[in-house]
Amino acid sequence: MDPVIVVGAGPVGLALSLALARQGVPSVVLDEGPGKDEQRPARTVVLREDTAAFAERIAGTPFDALGARWSGWRSMRRRQEMRAVTFGPELPAPLHVAQHELTGALREAVRRERLIKVAVDSRLDSIEEERTGLTAHTRGPKGTWWRGSYLVGCDGPRSTVRKLLDIRFPGRTAVERHAVAALRTELPWPGEALLHRNPPWRTSGPTGAEAVARPLPGGVWRLDWLLPPRSDLVTPEVLVARVRETLAGWCGGSTPPYELLDTGVHTVHHRLARRWRVGRVFLAGDAAHLLGALGTQGLDEGLRDADNLAWKLALAWHDGSRRVSDSLLDSYQAERRAVVAGRLRAADQALPILRGGKGLRSYVPGSARGHDALLTDGHLGLGVLGAAGTYADSPLTPPRTESLAEVGTPVAAPVADVEVTDPEGSFVRLRDRLGLGRLLVLLVAPGTGVWERKHWMSAGLMPGLAAAVTALPHEAELLVAESYPGAAAHTVLLIRPDGHLVTALSGVQPTELREAARIALATPPQHDDEPSTGPAATKPGDRARE
Template identity: 65%
Template sequence: MDPVIVVGAGPVGLALSLCLATQGVPVVVLDEGAGKDEPRPARTAVLRPDTAALMARLGCSTLRDEGARWVGWRQLRRKQQMRQLRLGDAAESGGAAGTAGAEGADAERGGPVFPSPLHLPQHALTRGLRDAVARHDLVRLVTDSRLDSLEQDARGVTVHTRGPGATWWRGSHVVGCDGARSTVRKLLAVRFPGRTAVERHAVAALRVELPWPGEAVLHRQPPWRGGGQEVSARPLTDGVWRLDWLLPARGELVTPEALVARVRDTLTGWCGDTPPYDLLDTGVYTLHHRLARRWRVGRAFLAGDAAHLLGALGTQGLDEGLRDADNLGWKLAHAWHHGASETLLDSYQAERRTAVAARLRAADQSLTILRGGGGLRTYLPGTARGHDTLLADGHLGQGPMGAPPAYPHSPLAPPYAEAHATVDTRTGAPVDDVLVTAPDGLTVRLRDRLGRGKALVVLVAPGTGVWDRRHWLTAGVMPRLAEAVAALPSPAELLVTESYPGASAHSVLLVRPDGHLVAAFGGVRPDELYAAADAARGGAPEASPTPDRPGGRDRTANIN
């Protein structure tokens, strides 16, 4: 069978190719560039805990090699009062050291845990993903290959690239991960409406010692001259920080001299005087909010910046693009190995576009109050404080602009049944990363078993951790549950955990390959478990498409 063609070799395209390859799907990655990324310390990525864990599973060693930071956020208010916002179970006074310590303890029990956002240079993330791709036999990375045409038929796609090795490529599907000016999107004639220049920021990367080692800082309304409306600082590695200043949406150009003045004023405002620093990189970037009308056209898909642009008020475009890759990866892998229904393939757009649209709405609704000044902010200070918290939550990976998305209304959600049980994770949301034991006796974190193309069936069985596995594998409900799992309509793995938040003993959880909860059951219910698993794969695969059906519409486009 033909490989999947991924257009674009940025972090999203590389991550998608690894998602597919780890599930046994061959991939061709078409890279318009020469396969090298210019180091830009001021261009960085913030990864939420779930996407950081995804990068680790895919073999991106950069997360360790570059000393990527676990960062809490400190918010400096007008009177210089400090309030630390933190995540998870970090100690009240622990800061970054507290979260890193928790990570180290959990790693000994089954793999890396990222309790708060990770911040690292984007070129380092890309390099780590390229290294992982180079180690994988199923991924072929082709450089200096610019796409200029795309054709679809009932059984696959054909694309043409120009460059030194201009040629035609045949694939089962094609995914455009080729950025905001996506050629794939243009060839598919998909509209990309939205707002231009939502926000502008000046940015600088510098090596300096600040009063908050290892912690990110968000300073609203700094009082010093030239401080602007908002400034943030994020720690990188080797004593390097990234500083961002919010600029007027349509202001004058920021000269190098003006940016250096901002650096000095800010460092003096924070430290009392200007400490020694080494300016490494600077820039000005403009944020746009756009959302593609369609993310799927037949056998062609869009992901990352080709499908959406966002980034204001703490939302993270790259982070969302990596979630696109995780969501689409298991669905295309299922289609490649087993065939897929239109419902399964359409669910990518239904889930991911809806989630990103919700992020954009939350940001747009908050921009007027946060950035407008006066108005509601003058007369309703409580509302303003609430939006300040919303802004900080976006940076922290919490709330409507930062928390991992849930898909409660997904086309893959099973209809409600009386056998369904309630746990602390709602249907469609990511499951908690609890410790689990596999039938081979290996104890790992639940996230470590994701991304392998299999659903997970998790039995909550208190006390099994102290039993000899030779006993509990053949005791109680295990034999009946193992038989039910073996009979499911798509591959699944049976796991056992001592406890799960809100679940009673002998509860059974069905989890998608990307870690979202399908359903929970009060006990072993083979028929209901089968029905839920069938819904989660979108029903039985359909027959080979014809040109008259959505999956087989013939579409030919060219760029001359």
């Protein structure tokens, strides 16, 4: 099979290529630039805890040194504290990182990966699809033709791929505008992020003035100020005056010493591509959607696109499209587009309420405290504005059965990260086993943690469960956990390669487990005379090396 062509070498394109390589799939990344990224400290991203874990997993390195994990979050209105959040095991802190640092870490991981080829100074200008693959042409100093099995456009808001496919990209322009500054200084709340609405020192400007301070490593802070609609250009003088006024307001009336590192104006657009797949071509990241109002994070959703699409493309690539149905690849659009559309709808409904307009405000009762809760949800990845999406309406989600066990994770939602015992008998985190192209079967078995795996593999439910896992229609790994949130003993969880829960069953139910796996993989029902394909089949990584 030919490699997957990834158009765009931003964080989403690099993450997709790494996620494919982790599953034994080669790729070519077409980078229209020189392979370097401009350092902009004021251009930062906030990643939810599980999305940051995905990025760390595919990069093969922790990101704690790159960014900051906040100790807490506070929201204030004038001089009153409206809400305080302390991060810990129950609510893990998000990761705040400069985008060029994130991209640099992913580029370094790509350089170490033999299955990924990066072509710099290569701008796509045409795509020709055939029955067994496609061809892409690039222009530039090294313009040439590239042969691929699939192509994914991760080439940003002005996506060439989207334009070549003639896909509409409707939405709203300039939903919000923010003045942004990155500076090194000391604030009275080290390590905490702050959302301040209607700060009392503002003597001019809109009633709904809003300032946000988010810490980065090395004493650096990113400060954002919400700009009024149709406001004048933000001159350097105006921005410096706003920096000094804000710092003085937060530090008791006098401006502390500071070093201004970077400034800019960030304009938020809301757009959603009509289609995310046309034949062998897909869209991901900003090429497929734009969002970011009320603290929501577009790059976070783009990384989720990569995680969702990678295992499906890998399955199709290794199978040569002989058994993998189109419905599996179609499910990428069905799942991801629905989640992003829901996020955009929630933001559009909340904007009139939070920004002082009319519309829904006259129908939905609200208060200052409720408004701050909504904004906090967007900034911290909670609630309808920010929580990780579920795929309950996906064609890959099996129907409820009598054997369905209720656990703390809804069906089709991302699973919780718990300690598990892997096939080698080592204690690892559940998320460490994701993204390898295989299903995970997790047995909740209290008490097993004190015994070596070899002692309980032949006891109790394990022999029957091991046989059921072997009979699944795709390679699966059997894991055991002492506990899982909300799960009773002997609950069996079936988990997709991207970490979403397929089903949870009470005890060992071989037939239902197999049927749930079949639906999750969009595999046609197997007839009795067909050979079984389970863990005995060649592993994805082995096939890539043949």
